[in-house]
Amino acid sequence: MTKHDAYAIVGAGLGGAKAAQTLREQGFTGPVVLIGEEHERPYERPPLSKGYLSGKDEREKIYVHDAGWYAEHDVDLRLNTRVIALDPGAHQLTFADGSTLGYAKLLLTTGSSPRPLTVPGAELDGVLYLRRVQHSDRLKEAFRPGARIVVIGAGWIGLETAAAAREAGAAVTVLESAELPLLRVLGREVAQVFADLHLRHGVDLQPSVQVAEISGAAGTVDGVLLADGTRIDADTVIVGVGITPNVGLAAAAGLAVDNGIVTDEYLRTSAPDVYAAGDVANAFHPFLDRHIRVEHWANALNQPQTAARAMLGQDASYDRLPYFFTDQYELGMEYTGYVEPDGYGQVVFRGDPATGEFIAFWLAGGRVLAGMNVNVWDVTKPIQELIRSRALVDPARLADPKVPLEALVEG
Template identity: 50%
Template sequence: MSTPQSIVIIGGGLAGAKTAEALRVNGYEGSITLIAAEDYLPYERPPLSKEYMAGKVGFDKAIVHPAEWYKENNVTLRQGVRATAIDAGSRQVTVDDGGNTETINYDKLVLATGSAVRKLPIPGADASNVHYLRTVEDSDAIKATFGEGKKLVLIGGGWIGLEVASAARGAGTDVTVLEGGKLPLLKVLGETVAQVFADLHVANGVDLRTEVKITDIVTEDGRAVGVRLDDGEVVPADAVVIGIGVTPVIDLAETAGLEIDNGVLVDAALRTSDPDIYAVGDIANHDHPVLGHRIRVEHWATALNQPAAAVKSLLGKDAEFTNLPYFFTDQFDLGCEYVGHATGSQEKVFIRGNLETREFVAFWVDTENRILAAMNVNVWDVPDQIKPLIASGKSVDTEKLVDPEVPYSEL
């Protein structure tokens, strides 16, 4: 395999920046062009609903690399430039730079286009003070709605909704969370652990409404003033945040003729159906060699770690991405980490520790007592001990599993 002379990366987030970094770390000396649709330097998104939104850190802490890094490493960073099409046959990317169209040639292409928020198709959702969270501007706009005596209504009790609720309550905001399910995070965590998060928010003053149906957002003079439920009640709001999930941005992959199914299909090495194109981050539907099935993960750790494996493969080295899925969240006084993959509602859940004090490790176990996933809540230094248990695919003794006195190495 000859070394590519020109590599183009589409996507100005964490995955795109880490791809450029991995290329230089692995000794690649050719041309690197990073196309970033936003005007900002590539940045990480978790702080937008966590420390940055809570006012604990500045935006500079979210920046992956300073501007000097791109110059020093001879990476051409095209900020505020949007890729509009890929011609895989001629290996060209068409971009729009402020109304000027041009094409960029590549030998290898890496797609790191990320996700876009799901929009809620109800009347009033286009009001000026109805917000979604994806960019730093979104985070700033939401943060500006916080404060004593202000009413914020969050539609959706997923990770983003609950993290925004935590930040808003920390600023003294009156917060209502409207969730269609029986509990927030129910589909992800199952009833036992989801109840912990529900109780946490209620204990911290969040008005948590579950099993609700929303008909519209009530507006006056183009601004939202409340959210109407199907029983006619209007929940008052000075602002509304909608957090009902994201969808992978795959339009460019489609123009390139790549195989698509819940994202961009990639093999264990993150190679798409076109051998000259790789995909990393939110869009990559990955044939995971450890889990034994395909998985698409919309979390920070995937964007952080997949590029290293993709770059090694791209440069002709043997490489597979074997990391287990991982994410973390911080809400009020609860911090937790999750490793592995489970559906939450379809496996048995075993608890090591105390649910009431919110200091425990939850394990999702299949019918053959194999650990599929684990979440440590206010208990630390756990994931590295549990990862080998998940990766081994071996059955465990569930009585030992819930006994804090039994080391993980003896399970």
């Protein structure tokens, strides 16, 4: 290739792989270089806390493409490769071995990393995080009947790993600083649903606590100490206290960074010919009329495809509504929309949460901002349409299962 004709993608996860695929599907015949630090070819992360972790899915199912896809589509896949510098002016990447790569267009899909626990003992063997497939493999080994598992953080990762551990027969304690799991994400009304779910399945859920120290002997974890002096015995501690976007490369290169790499609706960063997508991108959303950074699978799947089309000069902007899903025990759910913490006025339930089958709607000013369907399927599209319509809804009709969701779009 010549010095500056490559379309380079830094970050070889789901987002990077889908961007490379889109470039080829859209007819781009020039060099495509996909660069990743891991030794595994691109794979999806949700199975690491869901089907793969529970043993329901084989390892091969986690990968985005078959092993031969990259060579077959002339994608230069460079694994075990770390980019240490980006020079936007020179359109050049520098690798850890000192070599360089010039690019015509660059997409950053560098993702995010688990936020580390900063208490004494956090470095002990047996204190685990979940971000890579090797982490999931380690957890699978730890989840066995009678094992004492302590989960710090009752977010999605914490609750999904807790469910997998309980289903494997382990004794599970979940520690959370807030009053309820997922309180900031879902609000009190729906957060209680997840608290009740885990309590029914025998999880020792301890809210409103602070971890003071991880204890251990001979370098291996054996317990967790709380600020009030309580000690909880543990064979394994799982830390799920959030993630941070991997913005180091972009920040060092002078790109605008604010809770992620700042982009416009076309996923363009502040540097010419440099784009960003996925967990790392704080992108302007034209429907929501604000910048948002979304850390879920659907965003990593779809946003890089839009970025790839924008890199090719197409009029492609990203305005999909945020979407995520979870499976815990017998509960399966999908969430569509976007709500700021405390940014809603009321929650309306269609169906009774006690039955395990319902839809929850978050409203502000009489309009639906988001909907979450629990064990109720094939309703994502009408929920999306209802949100996009910005229709004023009657809460009584919204709660009535006899009223089709489609009928509410008309107000």
